[in-house]
Amino acid sequence: xxxxxxxxxxxxxxxxxxxxxxxxxxxxxxxxxxxxxxxxxxxxxxxxxxxxxxxxxxxxxxxxxxxxxxxxxxxxxxxxxxxxxxxxxxxxxxxxxxxxxxxxxxxxxxxxxxxxxxxxxxxxxxxxxxxxxxxxxxxxxxxxxxxxxxxxxxxxxxxxxxxxxxxxxxxxxxxxxxxxxxxxxxxxxxxxxxxxxxxxxxxxxxxxxxxxxxxxxxxxxxx
Numbered sequence: 001x002x003x004x005x006x007x008x009x010x011x012x013x014x015x016x017x018x019x020x021x022x023x024x025x026x027x028x029x030x031x032x033x034x035x036x037x038x039x040x041x042x043x044x045x046x047x048x049x050x051x052x053x054x055x056x057x058x059x060x061x062x063x064x065x066x067x068x069x070x071x072x073x074x075x076x077x078x079x080x081x082x083x084x085x086x087x088x089x090x091x092x093x094x095x096x097x098x099x100x101x102x103x104x105x106x107x108x109x110x111x112x113x114x115x116x117x118x119x120x121x122x123x124x125x126x127x128x129x130x131x132x133x134x135x136x137x138x139x140x141x142x143x144x145x146x147x148x149x150x151x152x153x154x155x156x157x158x159x160x161x162x163x164x165x166x167x168x169x170x171x172x173x174x175x176x177x178x179x180x181x182x183x184x185x186x187x188x189x190x191x192x193x194x195x196x197x198x199x200x201x202x203x204x205x206x207x208x209x210x211x212x213x214x215x216x217x218x219x220x221x222x223x
Contacts, residue, residue, distance in 0.1 A: 010082035014223035021092030024105035027220045028112035029173035030152060032087055033074040034094065035110050036103035043103070044071040050097030058090040063148055070109065071098075076148050080139055107175050113151040114171035116214070121157040129153055169212030176200070179217035186213065 013027040025034045038044035044066045051073055055062050065072040073094055075087045098105070119125045126143055129135065135143040135153065143153045158167060174182050183203045187193060194212070195204040202216035 009085040011085050011088070012082060012223050013220055016083050016088055016091075017220075019088035019092070021095060022088055024095045024098070024107065025091050026107050026110040026175035027083070027222075028110060028175075029114050029171065029216065029219050030112040030148070031075045031077040032083060032091060033072060033110050033112070034091065034098075035070050035072050035106045035108075036098045037070045037106045037109075038068070038103055041066065041068040043101070044068065046101045047071050047073070047094070047098055047103060051094055054090050054093040054097070057093070058086040060084070060087060060090045062090070070106065071103065072109075074148075108178055110175050112173045114173065115151050115153050116169050116171050117153055117155045118158045118167040118169075119155060121159050123157075124155075126153075126155045129155075167212075169214060171202075171214045171216055173216050173219050176217040176220040179203070179215055183215050186215065 013032075016022060016025070016027060016032060022032075024036070025032050027033075036044075036047065048064055048066065048071075051062060051064050054060070060075060061078070063074040063076055065074075075083065075090065077083075095105070117125060117129065126137070126141075130137065130143050133143075133145070133150065133153075135150075136146050138144040138152065141155050143155070145152075154171070172182070179200060183193070183205065186205050190208045191205045191213070192208075193203065194206045198204075201218035202214045205213045205215060207213065
């Protein structure tokens with residue numbers, strides 16, 4: 001595939017952002033992504049050919065989501081090793097192609113959703129969720145939609161809790177420069193701040209009836 005770099009070379013989110021030409025991109029919980037707004041479905045679809053050409057050139061396996069409002073290009077994490085080094089060249093090439101056809105970058109819309117399934121330390125509920133949702137294992141603790149359409153699930157034990165009681169919350173991964181605004185909007189909409197001791201990596205919020213949501217930005221700055 002042309003200019004593909006050795007697959008053993010990985011970079012962090014911070015290293016990705018230091019590369020030239022990637023200002024349209026943000027790194028969420030599932031990998032780098034860019035959102036380009038469009039005027040129509042055909043306008044958005046006009047980027048697909050350039051994404052395919054850049055993918056071939058740099059050895060990437062991207063996901064492309066084409067909608068009448070926008071086209072979303074993602075470089076999905078396929079392991080826990082990090083971001084493949086050629087992703088920077090791919091991202092820059094896609095941004096150039098998007099600008100050439102009049103698509104507008106909108107980093108505010110970049111995000112990924114994860115569901116954090118907290119289970120008792122003596123329970124293993126991942127097989128159940130994989131069977132029920134048709135998911136596949138990802139690493140030792142997570143599960144993913146094989147086509148990466150649904151949210152990623154993370155299964156982590158909790159100690160000191162009664163068996164048969166589960167605790168689950170949403171993880172919302174957003175760009176680092178948008179995280180505080182998202183937190184403020186959620187609080188203004190009736191939520192409350194449950195814990196900000198890890199900010200700005202993530203904030204733990206609670207809905208009016210005490211459902212949990214973490215707004216996380218650490219994936220966009222991790223070094």
